[in-house]
Amino acid sequence: MIVVNDIHKSFGRVRALRGVSFDAPDGRITGLLGPNGAGKSTTLRVLYTVLKPDQGSATIDGVDVVSNGLAARRRIGALPHGAGLYPHLSARENIAYYATLCGIDKETIDDKVNSIIGLLEIDAFADRRTKGFSQGQRTKVALARALVHDPQNVILDEPTNGLDVMATRSLRDLILKLKDGGRCVLFSSHVMQEVAALCDDICIIANGKVAIDGSADGIRERTGCDDLEDAFVAAIQVVEAD
């Protein structure tokens, strides 16, 4: 369960976040939707504690991300945008490194690594060094690395970027599996169809603010648009007029 409460963040004179609030409950998929530069990545970065908000608070399962960052990080698996791998390590070693850093005991590491490799269908290239991997292969390994310790909250920043149709499909299946397992999944995207097809809740961000949030149907209803894309544009125009 992720709760975000009125967070603000500026970089110099650029006001990246101007009061973002939303909830991402367990057992549901929450989509953070917005145009480029809207503040999606900044919001997620605050949640996985690499940035501190100037104002406002956020909690992961009730743990504050600012005052207790280490405990908050224990409860999340994060896939930052464009996450890179270590090219001289194999896919398996990359995953095992993160597993060890997450504190999984020696005895169970192999099992955990093997099961996530199976789940994400990495087997075929698991023991190759990651140098020269395709974008899809890299994303899969980065995702496996983020999920190896079986976190309750999963934060994915534009996970489908650069993936082909098949890889996107298997990622979608995985996200649904996580949801069925009672996990809280929060992911960002700028692709409308992807969010509409997958998310239970949608939070549209524009210009550092939440334009509108709710279920897909709720958003359609409130904006008075039948098409979600029209709703998206309508909601954004309201915020950007500020």
Add this chain to the structure above:
Amino acid sequence: MRTLLTVFSKEFVDNFRDRRTLATALVMGPLLGPILFAFVINLSLERSIADADSMMQLPVIGAEHAPNLTRFLESRNIEIVDGPADRDAALAAVKTGALDVVVLIPVEFGEQLREGSPARVELILDQANTEADRDARRARNALRAYNQQLAALRLVGRGISPLVLQAVTVDEVDVSTPSGRAAILLGMMSYFFIFALLMGGMYLAIDSTAGERERGSLEPLLALPVTRDQLMFGKIAAACTFMAMSLMLSLWSFFFALKFMPLEQLGMTPNFGPIVVLSAFFILAPFILVGAAVMTLVASFTKSYKEAQTWLSIVLIAPTMPILIVSILNVRSQIEFMFIPSLSQHLILVDMVKNEPLNPLHIVISVTSTLAIGAILTWICARLYRREGLLG
């Protein structure tokens, strides 16, 4: 602790698998010193000993005007060959470097000699041409010797002892030991060790900030449930290990290289046996932490791998500065110098190679102050690693 070890072993394996990094750290650093050193030694050997008694060819213009001088020169193993056609040609030849040195004996040489007035001989040389220096010196010495011989004969002919011309004799007594003379040349070797040591950890130091950032692996790493201090200390520990390996290799490669250098011919016997190799390692080891921390610190301010490399090449030169200044001023070990990293290591090393007694207090100060500075710098690195701006 487990986190630190995990980070350490991952960095170690990662670095070990990178051939380019490994080549710079463990091959280039340790071998550069001995190779450069062997080159310099051989060059100076060639210069100084290059057999003073071997046959030398000396172009002489007007040799026919001074048959006795010619014979005298030949007795000193100098072969007289025909010089250029005239004085102008000789000047031109020496200027262009075609000839190293030319002796010109004017027509009136014999006459002046007979009259007892100073007979003029010209020695045409180019002082800027260091290559010609040896031949020029030999020709000059031979001509002076001829002058002295003739002068002595003239005095004897007048019934005066030639000793009257020697009011004072100067005898030089050189107290330097063969090890001491070696230290002059080996003084520069402490820099090679420091250089090799820094090279050993350079890529790891860059990797912990600029490298991870450029690869995009920094952000997911920081999102893990570990503290940034643990990450930073693990990375610095891995860099230190590589630096220690590269220092050890460079010390041993020097040890073996010295066996193949004809230093005895230069009157040098460096005190550089296996025991000195090991003690030198322990004297230099504290500098590893300073080096690792400084390189990490510098790299953390850069935007990319390339930029970090550029800045770190300056860091490679920095430790030479105190060594250079002290070498120019020619000062000996003093207690104040022992507080300065790189300089204290250099001075103790020089004393060791000279086989002079070491001051235990100097060693204690050098080790503790260098370690303390290293610890402070490491702490600053960890502080900087906590910054938000780290992500770039």
